[in-house]
Each structure stands twice: as structure tokens, then as C-alpha cells.
Amino acid sequence: MTAASPVISCKNVWKLFGAHPEEYLKSLTGNPGFDEIRQAGYIAAVRDVSLDIAKGEMLVIMGLSGSGKSTFVRCLSRLIDITGGEVRVEGQNIGEMSEKELIDLRRNKMGMVFQSFGLLPHRTVLDNVAFPLEMRGQDRHARRARALEVIELVGLSGREDYFPRELSGGQQQRVGIARSLAIEPDIWFLDEPFSALDPLIRREMQDEFLRLQEMLGKTIVFITHDFDEALRLADRIAIMKDGVVEQCATPDQIVLNPATEYVAKFTEEIEKSRVVHAGVLARDVNGHSMTGAPVGEKQTISELARLLVNDSRDFFPVADGSGSLIGALNRQEALDVLLGGTS
């Protein structure tokens, strides 16, 4: 396996619910719509989804409830068997795995966090976190040591002996996160992990999550119905509707070039300047004369607002992290993003 090959790769994944989904799928020709399939008595939860997830990438799957995003993420871990297509994890087709292989995969490679936490009510925090280690038969001491380590990582030290019902929602989700990290998974699924929390806690947990991700650098599939959350966390966003991925691109791309009307409607209310980075708008230098201090490629347009308004240069040099020049930022273009007009 080369470094460039994707960790998870989906090809034409279908998931239909109904009486005889597989036969029905075979009988399908062309690409029928959601309603058409529904008329036939089937619910199309996932329709013909193909996408790759690279190592260390954070893919956020965004969609309203019923869009099929939760079903899709369960197809990736084979909590749900797919109706058609294939899902490969590190090159292996998980649809063909035996139960034992699948259990091994989950025991060593995957972790998942759930919207309503999915904690075992009769186990203490420590035992909940150690549960996956217990399942794979690690001995007590190793289990305990590792569990304490992750509990400290998520900031719950001192509460190891509490039972889930004695914790607040935010704390319970920390337990859920700790449990999913206990086996040091390479792939981390998070199914709306912060949706059940109130807004302030949610914000705090997002920060916490970003801190963890920076430390751990896992491959992540993150589900949310909150577009702001998606923009905040994602390397790439896949927007789903009625089981179809409408667009899968970086946040900047989604905001700047929505692929469909549906995506456009989502981005309408978003302040683009907070999302778009200078690096994305940077064009080839070809001959533009540029002087003065460069702007960083990671800076958003909104962060540059004051400069853009006050500085009269037509083009700003854009530099990457190491300070070398990567392109030119057209002031007019940037102002359009900032002020929302088109010229």
C-alpha cells in the first residue's frame, strides 16, 4: 500500500431498505430519483455514493436528518451491510470479510463516537473506557493503565469510578470519545457527537476535539447536521441529500462554487469571508508587480478585512507557512468575497 492510496474508498455504494432490496437494485436502470424508488416501496438511504478518504484527512459529512449520513457512516464500518457497490478499508473489501475478520478490524483499527453516547449504564467510566480492550482480551492491568491514560487525555481524571448517569452530557460524551480512542484506532468515526449537547458545551467540545485531532492526526469521518460545525472542523465536506452526495469539496470550494442549488441554499446564509482562505483565492503571479508584506495562505478573508479595505495595492503576495511566495491575491476578488457583491 502506498502512502497516496486512500484509507477508505467507496465505490457506487447503495443502501436500500425494503422487502428485497438486492433484487430491486439489480433491476434498476439509469439513476432513478429518491421519490421514484419510494414509489416502488423502498427507502433509498444511500444512493450511488463514491468517495475516497485519504490518510489523516477529516471528512465531514453534512446533511439534514433523513439525508442518509448516519446510514452511510454505518456502511463504512459495516454496522449496516450495504446493498450494492463496495467499501474498501486499507484496500480490503469489508463486505467480504468474515465475522471474525470484521471483529478484528474493529478491535484494532476503528473507533466510533455516538450521538447519544451509547455508554453501558452498569459500568463505571473506567470500565466503559476499558470495554473495547476487555473485548479483545487484554489483561486487567494493561486495560486499566491504558484506560486511565485516555481518561486523562479527555480531561476526566478523578471521575473514573463514576457511573454514566452521574455525569453531565458533555462529560458522558468525553467518556464516549475516550472509549473510542482506547484501542488507538487509525480510523475514527464520529456520528453527530456534539448534537445532543447544549450550544456552549458544544463549542467547548469542538475546541477539545480539534486539540485532540492535532495531537493524534487520525483519519476521521465526522457526521453533523450543523453547517457551522462542518465548516469549523472539516478538511473536506460532503453534503448529502436524499442519500446522494451533492458535493464533496473543501469548505472554500463549497462556499465559493456550490455545485447544486441545494448546496447553494445552504451556503447562502454563510458569511463567506470567514470560510475562504487567502491561499484559495491566490492566482498565478504571472507578471503582476507585487510589493509589500505578504499575507498568509491560512488567513481567512475576514481576518484580512482591515488590510483589504485600507491597503490600496491591487495584488497582495500570498505566502505559505514557510514564507515562500505561492501566488497573488486579487484585492477586487477578495473584496467581493468580503462584501458579497460581484463585479
Added chain:
Amino acid sequence: MTDQTMILSSKSQSWTRAKTGWTLFVAACVLALGNSLLPAGLVRPPEWLILPFADWINAIFVFVRDDLGLLYLTRAFADAVEWLLDVTANLLYGKNRWPRVGPIPWTVIASIGFVIGYALQGWRLSLLTGGTFVWIAVMGQWKWAMETLSVIVVAAPFSILFGLVMGILAWRSKAFERILNPILNIAQSLPHFAYMIPVVVFIGVGPKAGAIVTIIFSVPPMIRMSLLGLRKVPHEVIESGHMCGSTRWQLLRHVRIPTARTEILVGVNQVIMQCLAMVVLASFIGMPGLGQKLLQLLQALKIGRSVEIGITIVLLAVMLDRCTKAWATKQPEHFEKGTSFAVRNKFLLLGLGLSLACLVLAQFIPLMDQIGRRDAFTISKPIDAVADWFIVLIDPVTQWLRWFLITWVLIPIRDAFLWMPYAAVLALLAAAGWAIGGLRSALVCLAFFGLIAISGWWDRAMITVYTVVVAVSIAAVIGFPLAIWGSFNEKRAAIALLVCDTLQTFPSFIYLIPVVMLFGVNDVAVVGAVVLFAAVPLVRYTIEGLRQVPETLIEAADMSGATRMQTLWKVRLPMALPTIMVGVNQSVMFSLFMVIIAAFIGTQDLGQEMQRALSSTDVGKGLVLGLAVAFMGLMVDHLVTTWARSKKDALGLE
């Protein structure tokens, strides 16, 4: 079909439904009125129609018992149970069997009771559990109570294990569940005695038969509750188990069963309560213990002594119920870091310490070891005195009531029921079925009662029906106003619910004591016992239904200027009706059970025949009679649940 056409078609359907119902009702009336003109075949089922079900069942039983050799299997199982019974009997009341160390001094058991109650809920439960044992010992009933308890101690674990395994199987396999479900439905509506007869055939009489009939009788609720619990485990908890890499067995063992803990423990509670009810009744098949004593004393009309035993049974029931409920609802709690071993395990240490102390003391103080009959207290004399005084005091009332009920209510109604041609009854039931649930329900009603008709026990069945109808009606007349009065005030309602819950834990046998005391042994006593027993669920569900009406609806009614009566009639009662009907349903079930049990104080219905079948160990007859009773219950259950479901849909509840 669009929504609109669906509404239209359902309207027209309900219109024809009601019409068909009325047509059938008119047909029933015509049949009834033309009673004397009808051919005999329509008045009573003709001879050629009656099928010898009993003989068939007997043939099957003989085949299974002798040819298949099931007898050896059951006898082997019975021997295993007997061995366990002997062990507990030795420990609890010193029966001369292995391990020959008993009996454990009563103070030891009482102190363990105190500690368990305290550990489960606190000092109040502690007083109840410990106090119950103290009462039993002091009243000199230790041996009988321990005989009863020793059966429960052996039977309950078997039932729990069987129930759990069957529940898991039913949860795993849809096909198994589909087979199990109707069996459970019938099993839960078969009267207690119907279980005893086959057991007597296969095992004989005595404690082991009592234990085995108890095991069989108490399994169904455990199956139901484990199935329910396993189904209710949240989806995400199971998925999280999968994602932690659990194998199927690990998932069941570590995720599903522990998460279903509360439901499973509620099942345990029901098993134990069913066990107690059955153990008390198993006195009819020679099971010694409190039940047998009570039966003897009641038959000898020794009111004081039976009240004493009754109190013991009630205390045991309430104690077992509260303890297992407390166990079911108890949530785990953590200890702060650095809590010492002694504090973490304080209840264990306390229990051990107290029992040891009692054990040692009992060696020197005989009264702490055992309290014999001579040293025991008794309150039977004053109770007898009070009862005599009370009976004499209200004798005119009871005499009049007895006369009035027998001459003006019971006999006329019974005669009316017996006078009805069976064809008219069937038409009437079909009418009710059709009006409520269309053709399907009508056929269900016809099938259940048609089978009773061709079983050949029509007259007896009608007497059972008449007793139940009269009793439930009287219970409703008393119960509904009481419940409505109770529901007006939050505090009152809470007390009433507590009283009802407590009354429901009593084994049915207990209800016979006061009525026998007041009315003696006759029809009125039977009806009285059934009324008492049937009123409890009526009151309970009516209060519950009325209390569950959403506050906003009542506020809306108040703001529309409704008086209290208007709110009651126009808002609260209609909203509560589905829940109330659940109460009516349970009330009918309970009365059927009670009518059969009350048979031993003299009735002429199916119950009495069942007693005869029991004494002649006629399996076929017993099961046919039991099924007849079960079919009555199942038919009412079908009608009420169908009706309640349509009502709930209409009200948009659930």
C-alpha cells in the same frame, strides 16, 4: 390512495361496521325472544355437535407419558427439584435431610432481612423485611412460612433462568417468538388449577409437585419481560458494542443483558409474586405451608387464626414485592476515592456480623433459636371477639344484603343467562365483535365461544360468565366513583395508587378471608370476593388514566369556562378511556381467576368442575375447562384491546 380517499373509505367502513353490528344484535334479540319457538339445536348445543376434547387430550397425554416415556424425564427433573427442596427445607425449618445443619435460628434470618432491606432502600424497607420475619416467628408460624418460602427459594431461580433463556431465544428467532406468543397468551389466562392437573399426573402430589407447578406458572412473565428488555436496549449502545469489537456472545453477556437489567429485574419481581400466589394455592395439591393452613382454617371457619395467617401472607407478599422492586430500580453509585474496604462493603459486613452474633446467642437463648407453639403469641382471640362483635353488629345488613342479592340480583340474572339460547349468545358476541373490530373480531369472538359451546360445558360456562359479569358490574359501580373522587386530588391519588398497588400484590386467596367472615360460605361470598379482587385494577387504572390527561388540556378546558363536572365528562374521561379500558380488561381477567379459586367455597360453575377434575386427576377435563376459562378471558382481551387501540389512534395518543 390519497389521504382523502382513505379518510372517506374508513368512514364508510365504520358505518357499515356499526350497521352490521346492529343487524346481528337484532338477530340475537329475535333469537332470544323466540326462545320457546326455537328448535332445541339452537337453544343448547346438540349432542352430535359436542366433541370429546377431553378424551382426545387424555389420549395425547397417555401417549406422551407412556409411549414417549416423558414420565421418566419429568420424574427425574422432579427428583432433582426434590433434592433442592430438601436442602432448603433442612436449612429453613430443619427437615431431617442432607446437609442436616438446620434449622437456621430465626433471628439469623430476620437480621439478614433487616440488612437486605436497609441495603436496598433504607430503614423503612429494613423494618418491613426484618419485621415480617419477627412477626412470623413471634406468631409461631415459622415452620409454615418457611415451608412456603423454601418452595419459592427453589422455584424462583428455575423460573428466572427458564424465562431468561426462552426470552433470549424468542428475541433471537422471530419464528420461535411467533410460536411462543399465542402459547404465552393462553398460559397467562389459564386459571391456576388448570396447571395443577397435568402436574399431578406427571409428578404426583406434595411439595415437589407444588414447586414444579409454581415454576411452570411463573415462567411466562419472565419471558415477556426479558424479551421486552432485550428489545428496548438502545440501538446506539448495541452499535457501540459492535464497534468495540464484541463477538455475539460478548455482546449478549456484556452489553444486552446488563443494559436490560431493569426490565429483567421487573420480570424477577413478577416471577416471585406469581410464585407466592401459586405456592399458596398449591395447598390444593398437598403442598404444606401457609396456604394449606389457611385453607384448613377457612374451611373450619376459624376467623381469628386465618386472619393471622392472612397477615403473614400479606406481609410476605408486600415485602417480597418491595424488595425486588427496590432492587430493580436501584441504580449503581460510585464511592469516593480512598473509601475503605469496610465502608465499601458495610452491608456485607453488617449482615455477617449480625448473623454471627445471633447464631452465637441462639446457642444460649433457646427463644432466639426457635419459638415453639407454646411460647408463641396469638391475637386470634381478640380478633375473633372483634369479628364476632362486628358480625353480630352488621348482621341485619349482611342478612338483608344476602337475601336481596340472592333473590333479586343473583338468581334472576343467573336464570336469565341460563335461559338465553346459545345461538343468541353467539350472535350477541358476534355483534359486539363486528361493531368493534369488523369481521375479524366477530370471527374471533365466535371461535372462542363456539369452542366453549362444543366442549359441552355450556351451562357451567354461563354460570362463570354470569358471576364475572355481575362482579365486574358491581366493582365498576363502586370502583369508578371512588377512582374519580380519588383522582381529583394529587395527594389522594398517590395514596390510592399505593393502596391499590399493595392490594394487587396480595395472593388472590387472601381476598376470601373477609368475605367468608361476613357472608359465610355461599354465592354472595364468591361474588363479594370477586368484586373485591376485580375492583382494585379498575380503581387503579381509572386513577392513572385520569391523572395522565395532559395539564394543558385541562387548562384549556378551564379557560373555556368549563365547570369541574364539564371538564370531567367532556375532557378528562374521554381522554382517560383507553387506559380505563385496560383496567376493565384486567378486572375481567382477575375475576375469572378468582371465580375459579372461589370454587372451593361452593359454586356450580367451571371452577367446581375443575376441582373435581383435580381430585380425580382427569387431565383432559381439567384442560378443557381451563381452556374454556382462558378463551373467555382472551375474547374479552381481544375486544378491549382492539377497541382501545382504535380509540387511541383516534385520540392520537402514543
